Structures are given as structure tokens and as C-alpha cells.
Amino acid sequence: xxxxxxxxxxxxxxxxxxxxxxxxxxxxxxxxxKGGVFGCSAGLFKEFGGxxxxxxxxxxxxxxxxxxxxxxxxxxxxxxxxxxxxIYPAFDQIVxxxxxxxxxxxxEYTVPMTIRTPIGGGIRGGHYHSQSPEAYFAHTPGLKxxxxxxxxxxxxxxxxxxxxxxxVLFMEPKLIxxxxxxxxxxxxxxxxxxxxxxxxxxxxxxxxxxxxxVGMCEKAAAKCAEEGIDCEIVDVRTIVPxxxxxxxxxxxxxxxxVIVYEAxxxxxxxxxxxxxxxxxxxxxxxxxxxxxxxxxxxxxxxLESVYLPEPGRIREAxxxxxxx
Amino acid sequence: MGxxxxxxxxxxxxxAAAAAGPAAGADAPLRLLAPDxxxxxxxxxxALAPETLLELYRGMLRIRLLDGRMLNxxxxxxxxxxxxxxxxxxxxxxxAAALEARxxxxxxxxxxxxxxxxxxPIERLIAQCMGKGSEVSQGRQMPCHxxxxxxxxVSMSSVIATQLLHAVGIARAAQLSKDPIVAMGxxxxxxxxxxxxxxxxxxxxxxxxxxxxxxQNNQWAISVPFAKQTAxxxxxxxxxxxxxxxxxxxxxxxxxxxxxxxxxxxRARSGGGPTLIEALTYRRLGHSSSDDPTRxxxxxxxxxxxxQDPIERLKRHLLALGxxxxxxxxxxxEELQAAISEGIRIAEQGGEPPLESLxxxxxxxxxxxxxxxxxxxQAELAARGGPLPxxxxxx
Numbered sequence: 001x002x003x004x005x006x007x008x009x010x011x012x013x014x015x016x017x018x019x020x021x022x023x024x025x026x027x028x029x030x031x032x033x034k035g036g037v038f039g040c041s042a043g044l045f046k047e048f049g050g051x052x053x054x055x056x057x058x059x060x061x062x063x064x065x066x067x068x069x070x071x072x073x074x075x076x077x078x079x080x081x082x083x084x085x086x087i088y089p090a091f092d093q094i095v096x097x098x099x100x101x102x103x104x105x106x107x108e109y110t111v112p113m114t115i116r117t118p119i120g121g122g123i124r125g126g127h128y129h130s131q132s133p134e135a136y137f138a139h140t141p142g143l144k145x146x147x148x149x150x151x152x153x154x155x156x157x158x159x160x161x162x163x164x165x166x167x168v169l170f171m172e173p174k175l176i177x178x179x180x181x182x183x184x185x186x187x188x189x190x191x192x193x194x195x196x197x198x199x200x201x202x203x204x205x206x207x208x209x210x211x212x213x214v215g216m217c218e219k220a221a222a223k224c225a226e227e228g229i230d231c232e233i234v235d236v237r238t239i240v241p242x243x244x245x246x247x248x249x250x251x252x253x254x255x256x257x258v259i260v261y262e263a264x265x266x267x268x269x270x271x272x273x274x275x276x277x278x279x280x281x282x283x284x285x286x287x288x289x290x291x292x293x294x295x296x297x298x299x300x301x302x303l304e305s306v307y308l309p310e311p312g313r314i315r316e317a318x319x320x321x322x323x324x
Numbered sequence: 325m326g327x328x329x330x331x332x333x334x335x336x337x338x339x340a341a342a343a344a345g346p347a348a349g350a351d352a353p354l355r356l357l358a359p360d361x362x363x364x365x366x367x368x369x370x371a372l373a374p375e376t377l378l379e380l381y382r383g384m385l386r387i388r389l390l391d392g393r394m395l396n397x398x399x400x401x402x403x404x405x406x407x408x409x410x411x412x413x414x415x416x417x418x419x420a421a422a423l424e425a426r427x428x429x430x431x432x433x434x435x436x437x438x439x440x441x442x443x444x445p446i447e448r449l450i451a452q453c454m455g456k457g458s459e460v461s462q463g464r465q466m467p468c469h470x471x472x473x474x475x476x477x478v479s480m481s482s483v484i485a486t487q488l489l490h491a492v493g494i495a496r497a498a499q500l501s502k503d504p505i506v507a508m509g510x511x512x513x514x515x516x517x518x519x520x521x522x523x524x525x526x527x528x529x530x531x532x533x534x535x536x537x538x539x540q541n542n543q544w545a546i547s548v549p550f551a552k553q554t555a556x557x558x559x560x561x562x563x564x565x566x567x568x569x570x571x572x573x574x575x576x577x578x579x580x581x582x583x584x585x586x587x588x589x590x591r592a593r594s595g596g597g598p599t600l601i602e603a604l605t606y607r608r609l610g611h612s613s614s615d616d617p618t619r620x621x622x623x624x625x626x627x628x629x630x631x632q633d634p635i636e637r638l639k640r641h642l643l644a645l646g647x648x649x650x651x652x653x654x655x656x657x658e659e660l661q662a663a664i665s666e667g668i669r670i671a672e673q674g675g676e677p678p679l680e681s682l683x684x685x686x687x688x689x690x691x692x693x694x695x696x697x698x699x700x701x702q703a704e705l706a707a708r709g710g711p712l713p714x715x716x717x718x719x
Binding site: 025051052056057059061062064065066067068069070071072073074075077089092093096097100101102103104105106107108109110141142144165166194240241242244245 | 428430459460461462464465469471472473478479481483486488489490491492493494495496497498500501507519520522523524526527530685686687688691692693
């Protein structure tokens with residue numbers, strides 16, 4: 001197995017699937033000759049040519065709308081939106097069209113399309129290169145939402161997303177695009193959509209996170225361990241469909257839950273997880289559910305490190321619920 | 325459609341048509357039949373086969389009659405809504421007739437007639453309007469939102485202009501697959517203001533995609549007239565910006581519509597790239613059964629367009645050619661009405677969609693959340709007893 005960053009693992013997944021399935025095409029801004037602004041499609045234009053790795057005009061709605069058409073026809077398109085912050089012009093195509101096509105046509109038409117987009121802070125990107133818009137999309141029936149937290153998961157979940165018969169929004173946390181390296185299985189490597197991962201077993205407090213925040217939770221858990229608090233970490237992996245069973249099992253064991261996400265607090269997907277815990281695990285809870293999140297502000301440039309949840313803030317929350 | 329090449333029919337049409345058009349000039353719409361049914365398409369006359377001409381006539385008359393019957397059903401409360409197309413039949417049927425069975429259609433609201441032309445059974449169309457469980461979409465959408473996979477007629481949404489990008493994507497995919505199909509994206513005049521109109525034409529131009537954009541400029545987007553939609557002199561003029569031809573056609577002249585659309589389709593199929601067609605027509609009734617156009621427009625305007633009726637125009641032409649007689653016309657109408665009556669009868673036999681259909685087809689498989697919600701809904705209904713809450717009623 002080769003040691004890879006998440007960018008390299010994504011690149012590997014794209015190459016594996018494009019070699020395996022001639023119906024797979026890639027389209028987006030700068031994905032061709034340049035290989036993507038983060039290099040996720042590096043080398044693919046050279047190997048597969050401009051008919052399968054398409055540089056498009058600069059229009060997100062156009063990219064997603066055309067990809068929907070390609071999927072309707074029978075191709076397996078992977079559309080790249082250069083930054084999650086720029087996905088909003090395509091919101092209508094994603095929410096009104098891709099997500100509803102199977103339902104409204106009684107299964108006559110389907111959209112087996114993957115939209116890849118980098119999300120989250122950590123690269124000093126200010127308002128428009130840092131957002132985590134997963135909650136907007138989690139509210140859309142018919143759309144799967146996947147957020148990997150490791151290079152190996154990025155590969156396995158991306159392959160599963162491309163092969164999924166329904167539209168998948170695959171959100172790639174920029175914070176750990178290159179900062180994290182690990183061994184990634186070569187060739188075929190599938191991670192099932194809809195299964196959370198226990199990152200670290202523990203008995204006192206459950207930390208629930210996804211994407212770039214999983215690593216923050218690991219650091220916080222190490223600190224807490226020094227203080228005698230044993231944290232279990234659940235990496236949600238897929239926002240939709242959510243693996244409630246794994247989350248509930250963990251919280252019923254620990255009786256305490258801290259949910260960590262970097263999006264603004266209000267209306268964030270962690271609020272949904274909190275509601276699920278309140279509905280289905282209230283009798284097991286020993287303390288209030290606490291969220292550690294971004295603030296209800298636009299994403300800041302200079303004060304980015306204050307905005308983003310970090311191990312110190314997570315540790316404070318863990319101590320609060322552990323000592324409740 | 326077993327007719328000969330339309331090029332022969334209109335070999336020297338443009339100049340003659342321009343001279344005969346209502347607004348002669350560089351961007352005057354192509355016209356082959358005058359409102360009185362006389363041929364103005366130049367020397368040689370109309371070259372379409374008699375059976376083709378009669379098929380076009382039947383196709384237009386069928387959707388005119390269907391409009392009347394469906395509006396009656398709506399007023400009787402048997403369907404909830406209807407988006408009619410009275411006055412636009414030539415644009416609908418003429419464009420549909422230019423396509424082959426293997427081609428694709430991404431429709432807007434007023435193209436149910438295109439699906440019918442492509443073989444959608446009329447009872448299925450009506451069952452969709454009734455929200456019946458017997459129809460493929462299981463009553464999930466409002467009336468007039470059809471899907472017909474067998475004829476590559478893509479499921480329609482209510483959202484404006486999104487479908488144009490689907491047509492471009494379909495065309496691009498076919499181009500990459502070396503499959504000589506053409507994708508037709510339908511739109512109205514209002515859709516030309518949407519960002520997806522711009523995106524679609526731009527992408528199509530860059531990719532030289534085999535797509536035809538067919539705009540039914542019916543002059544009104546609900547209550548907003550064309551003059552408030554754009555400052556451009558025409559919709560066809562917008563094509564220039566995307567590196568494709570823009571063509572104007574008299575949208576109430578089915579022969580002219582068929583002719584320009586065939587040329588655009590052939591151009592796309594042979595690798596020549598996209599075309600934007602602007603068919604000038606008029607929405608004579610409301611936007612839908614929910615709209616009262618007397619609140620925002622003069623009835624005199626409507627009367628002017630009634631005098632340009634597309635069905636009357638072809639009828640006069642056929643009568644003059646001796647292809648139609650009053651008796652034959654009456655027989656055709658009776659036959660079409662009988663087919664609609666039979667369609668209504670069959671459609672009404674369909675049951676309500678089952679509760680299960682609320683949860684299926686969100687994804688290929690039910691998620692745990694959907695399974696749980698379905699079970700809860702079933703349990704709740706079982707506990708309450710009786711049938712599902714009624715379609716229009718409250719719980």
C-alpha cells in the first residue's frame with residue numbers, strides 16, 4: 001500500500017474508476033490540463049483525453065446541469081465545483097433537478113452523478129474559500145452527502161459515490177487535503193455509504209464529528225485521556241444517509257455527547273444529530289448534549305483559528321459534560 | 325413522418341417568406357402559410373406528403389380538443405390544475421414532427437403535446453393529470469409534469485430553464501458516445517431571463533453540442549409581457565452571443581415550424597452544432613387553469629391572435645388542396661374526441677397511489693430513516709383506520 005494524502009487518494013480513486021468504467025467522465029473548471037486547483041485530477045487529462053476530462057466554462061449551474069444531462073443519457077459524470085463556497089449557483093440544479101429526478105419520474109430517469117467539492121476552513125480562504133455548506137444539502141431528500149476524514153476513506157467513499165445509483169455530493173475537507181498522510185489500499189477499495197466509523201473507542205464521552213473536525217477530536221481526546229476522561233470518537237462519514245445506529249449505540253454506552261462541526265452553529269447538521277439523540281436516547285443521557293462549532297458569522301479571514309473548533313475548545317466541552 | 329426532405333419544400337422560401345411576413349426585415353420570421361391558408365413559401369409550393377399534412381393537422385387538433393376537455397375536468401374538480409396550450413399547437417406539433425424517435429426531449433410546461441406526438445398514451449397523460457397511482461410518477465407531481473422514458477421525453481420540473489442544461493448534457497454525452505441523436509430543449513420567453521438559459525447556450529456553443537433550443541415565445545410569462553422580459557429586439561438575436569444561429573419562425577405556421585426545426589435538427593445531427601429557434605406565437609388562455617389573464621391584458625390583443633389560429637390556417641390550406649373536406653374534418657374530430665373520452669374513462673379507473681409510493685424512489689433503496697418514517701406512517705394510519713386522507717381534503 002502506498003502512503004497518500006487525501007488529494008492523492010482522490011486522484012487515485014478517479015483514475016481507478018475511469019480505467020474501470022468508460023462511462024465515467026470528469027467535468028469542471030480547471031480540471032483538465034491544470035489538473036484542478038488542488039491537483040485532484042492531476043494527470044487524468046493526459047491519460048484519458050479532453051473528451052473524458054472536460055474543462056468547462058466558468059459556471060457552476062452549467063457544470064452540474066450538464067452533468068445531470070450526461071447522467072440521464074447514461075454516462076457516469078463526476079462534476080467538480082472548485083470550492084464549496086461557489087456551489088450556490090448550482091443549488092437549483094442539485095436540489096430541484098438531480099435530487100428529485102428519480103422520484104418525480106417514478107424511477108424512469110435517474111441521476112447517478114457525483115459532485116465533488118472542497119469544503120471547510122484551514123487554508124486562510126476567508127468568506128469564500130472556507131465554508132461548510134453540508135447542512136443546506138442534508139435538507140434535500142434524494143441527495144446523498146458524504147464527507148471523508150482520512151485519505152483511505154476518501155478513496156473508498158469516492159469510489160462508492162461514483163458507483164452509487166443516486167446523486168452524491170462528495171465534500172472534501174481542505175483542512176486535511178495534504179496535512180494527513182496514511183496508507184491507502186491500491187486499486188479497488190470501497191467504503192460503504194451510510195456506515196459511520198468508530199475512530200477511537202472510549203467509555204466516558206462520545207465525540208461526534210465529520211471531515212476535518214475528526215482529527216481535531218482525536219487531538220482533544222488525547223488531551224482528555226491525560227486527565228482521565230476516555231472519549232469515543234464517531235466519524236459520521238456520511239451525513240445522508242446518517243448511520244444513526246452507530247451514533248446511538250455509542251451515546252447509549254457513554255451517556256454523554258459532544259458534537260463538533262465547523263459550520264455556523266445555528267441550523268448546522270449537528271443540531272439534527274442532537275435532536276436524534278434527544279428523541280431516541282434521552283433515557284441514556286447523563287448530561288446535556290453540547291455542540292462545538294463555528295460561530296453564526298461569515299467565515300473570517302484573520303481570525304480563522306478562533307472561528308474553527310480546535311482541540312482546546314473541544315476539550316472544554318468534554319470536561320463540561322463529563323463533570324455535569 | 326414519411327415525408328420527403330423539407331429542403332425541397334422551401335428551397336427558395338426565405339426571401340418570399342420574408343416579404344410575406346408581418347414584419348418584413350432581416351429578422352422577420354419565416355412563414356410558409358399565410359393566415360388564410362395560402363402558400364407564401366415561394367415557387368414549387370408545399371412538397372410535404374398528403375399523409376404528413378393530415379398527420380400534422382390531426383396532431384394539432386388533438387391537443388386543442390384535449391385542452392378543452394382537460395379544462396372542463398379541472399372545473400369539475402376531477403383534476404387539480406392544467407397548463408393549456410391553445411394557440412400554440414403549430415409550434416408544438418411542428419417542432420415535435422422534426423425529431424426522430426431516437427432523439428431526446430427536455431420539455432417545459434406546454435409540451436405535453438410533444439410527448440403525445442412521440443407516442444405517450446393519452447390515458448397515461450390524463451392519469452398523470454389526475455394524480456393516479458396507475459401512472460408511473462404515482463401522483464407525485466402536479467398535473468402536466470410528464471415523464472415518458474420510452475420516447476426519451478425527460479421528466480419535467482416546474483423550475484424554469486433548468487431543463488436546457490439537461491438537453492446540453494444529453495447532447496454532449498451523445499456526442500462523446502458518437503451517437504447521432506439530437507436533444508431538443510424547450511423553453512418559453514420568460515426562461516430566456518434565467519441564468520440557466522445563458523449557461524445552456526454558452527455550454528452548447530463551446531461544445532458544439534447537437535442540441536436545438538426551441539423557444540415558444542408566446543408573449544407572456546404569466547402576467548409579464550415580452551417587452552418587460554427583455555430589451556432585445558428578439559430572442560433569436562441572443563444566439564449571436566453564443567456563436568450559434570438564431571432563427572425566427574411564425575410559430576402559428578406549422579409548416580414553417582417544421583421546416584426550420586428540421587433544418588436545425590439536421591444541422592445538429594451532422595455536427596454543425598446548436599441552433600436557437602424562436603417561434604412567435606401567443607398564449608391565448610391563462611398561464612394555467614389558476615390564472616385569469618383578463619386582469620392584465622387587453623382582449624383585443626387576444627382577438628388579433630385568434631385570427632392567426634394555427635389549426636384554422638392549416639385547415640384552409642388542406643381544404644384548398646382538396647386533402648380535407650368538411651365531412652372528413654368532422655370525422656377526424658369525432659374520432660379524436662372519442663379517443664380522449666376513452667382515455668378519461670381508463671384514467672379514472674386508476675386508483676390512488678399507495679402510501680408506500682410516498683417513500684419509494686427518493687433513492688434506489690430506502691434509507692434507514694425512510695424505512696422508519698414509512699413504518700411510522702403506516703402504523704399511524706392503521707391505528708386511525710379507514711382510507712388514506714383524501715387527495716384534496718384535510719386530515
